[in-house]
Amino acid sequence: MDKIFDYIDAREAEYVTRVMDYVRHPSISAHNIGIRHVAGLLVDMLDGLGFQTQLIETAGHPFVFGEYLVDPSLPTVLLYGHYDVQPPDPLEKWISPPFEPTIRDGRIWARGIGDNKGQHFAQLMGIEALLAVTGTLPCNVKFLLEGEEEIGSPQIADFVAAHREMLACDLVITSDGPLHDTGLPQVTYGVRGMASFELRAKTADRDSHSGNYGGTMPNAVWTLVNLLATMKTPDGEITIAGLHDPIIPATNAERAAVGALPLDVDGFMAELGLKHLDAPANVPFYDRLMFRPTLTINGLHGGYGGEGTKSVIPSEAFAKCDIRLVEAMTPDQVFDCVRAHVAIHAPDVEFIAHGGMLPSKTSLESPYARAITDGIRAARGVEPLHIPSAGGSLPDYVFTKILGVPAFVVPYANHDEANHAPNENLKLDLFHAGIRTGAAMLTKIGGQ
């Protein structure tokens, strides 16, 4: 390991120059700008490292796949990332232009440097270093790089299902997203899923006067208020029958991991200006984000919203909602429960299912979790945080549920990377630590 770290450390400046060259090329999936050019760069890089490489066409932007198979008796790691980036707007908010990478304050500033080009480039550099020093890799490595992550990965589930053999592996590692705000390295083992839906109430053909019709014409906003009030108690407990049925409780290992996480609730509340956390009271902070479904009203609109007053009875109103799912809930199960609830409590209200995403969960006791942790410890010199689940949603289920393998997220970017925003950036030291981490994780997974 030391030889490999020495090799990497000696090339710190060179890696920075090279990653800046890489992110200089726009690859904006939403606007179909530069996608094929950057996919081509990746094919060339993987080819150059000795990978068997393919550019796989889809109905949208292509996947880049490469594999370097050492020995069938060794574990196979699939490294997932995405080469597309968010649009850079609003351009006027950038201090330096998004596609002219600039070093300032110990960070590289460029669109895609954190999300995700700088992070998978670090993996590539770690592999390059392993090959340079040892002449081979410590385990079999597959690389899957997507060109549509920033537009919602519309094809990844079908793609993975259709390429099970090609993608067959023992585990998946994704290096994407920001680190915990302590800046400590971390391993994330899961994500919450999501089910998004809309409720639409229409009580009459037109709005009416609240005096002349008040008491006779039903009010679409009241219809939604009454319906929503049946779906969650003021104490914060979701009351939709069957919703919780599939839930797998947190394991002892997950509870222990959460218990060991740094926590600054006062700081969190101060940052958002909160007087109190959301209901229910007395639920531990990380339980709220990892182990419980939510029912969020994303928006509710009906009736008059202008200045002053208007004495109207609204005839139409809608609520847009999402439910975050924990293992083993599914969007279809959730939609069925909500649809049934609405049919009982407000049969005139229209239920519209929007998108959904399955949750994903990987065991903290997976042997690969230990190997990854050993790698991070070797590369960083500190113990990583173990985060059983992110609060948000990513399509990790394609690995855990379709490929049926454990999936780990090991982010390299600073928590203030400003992904999806102007002035995206990556700390130089974290980029370098990522290269070391990538090399070390593969080494430990290979059993060395």
Next chain:
Amino acid sequence: MDKIFDYIDAREAEYVTRVMDYVRHPSISAHNIGIRHVAGLLVDMLDGLGFQTQLIETAGHPFVFGEYLVDPSLPTVLLYGHYDVQPPDPLEKWISPPFEPTIRDGRIWARGIGDNKGQHFAQLMGIEALLAVTGTLPCNVKFLLEGEEEIGSPQIADFVAAHREMLACDLVITSDGPLHDTGLPQVTYGVRGMASFELRAKTADRDSHSGNYGGTMPNAVWTLVNLLATMKTPDGEITIAGLHDPIIPATNAERAAVGALPLDVDGFMAELGLKHLDAPANVPFYDRLMFRPTLTINGLHGGYGGEGTKSVIPSEAFAKCDIRLVEAMTPDQVFDCVRAHVAIHAPDVEFIAHGGMLPSKTSLESPYARAITDGIRAARGVEPLHIPSAGGSLPDYVFTKILGVPAFVVPYANHDEANHAPNENLKLDLFHAGIRTGAAMLTKIGGQ
């Protein structure tokens, strides 16, 4: 009476010509167009009838007051109306220009012909006929014509309070608004009041991601949903403590009157496209409009309202509401009750009181109710409907609560008069019947 009716009937065409001359003059209070000119026309008309007339200046548009005092032992009637009209926009929707009165399909079409110039002009013509035929009036008559009704009568309460002696009377009659949709003549004895308020929730300094923050950050829309759900049951019963305390139950006479009203609930529901009436079920139709307060959400807005989905937790939301009041509730009492309710159930929610108006109620057993009914019966040959209360709100309380006298609304306009809309109109036969009715009511009130 027959001589007076004969006199009126002989002049049917002349009255039509004269009312068309009157409504030809715009008097738009909202735009301050023509107000003083029309007020001057009224002063001249009242002077010409032998009234003691005054144009009384205010901070806004002037009141026109006239009195014709016959004998202090006779009753004194105050006739209230307004000489201002709604703006005529949208002009392109008018079939004939709003200030070029036109006869078509048995109706006069012009802005103000129904609301209210044609109706108080009918009163004036009735008085003119009485004077022409008998040389005097059957009772003392005061005329109060306002120039700001269409902008919400902002000064009438203070004006009436400051001119109690000048306005002293035994009863008030207002001929304004449309008739019941049966077209039968009617007497309305009261109106619901109103208290308008806003609830504003702010749970955090900014919106947040429903995944990364879901379960931790409180949701402003949920805060309002939960608060509103404590204010009224899904069965439609308002649960705000103290709100109902002042309510005076309907009298037997009111119940009997309501029982005699024509009712076509199926037609009402078909007109609005309703599947059912508002909760609570099994409350009689007119009870809903006359004898019960309402709690209407005029509008509720918070969070995302655009196309598709957005996984956001809204930090701010507001609800605009009004409560319709029945005798003897008051806006101040209602505001106190709601404010106290909010302080208990959602102390972080801001309560903002907007405008209010007192309800008004006149006894169906008032001796003047009998005189008015006798007059209508004599003029129209049919029995009028007796409507204990309108569902909407008018400042009738200035007469019942400030002057302390019974107040009656006796409309002359067809139910489809299109007041406040393009193509306002008044049926010729109802205008003529209004002149007869005005003369007959004064005659009966005078005891003849």
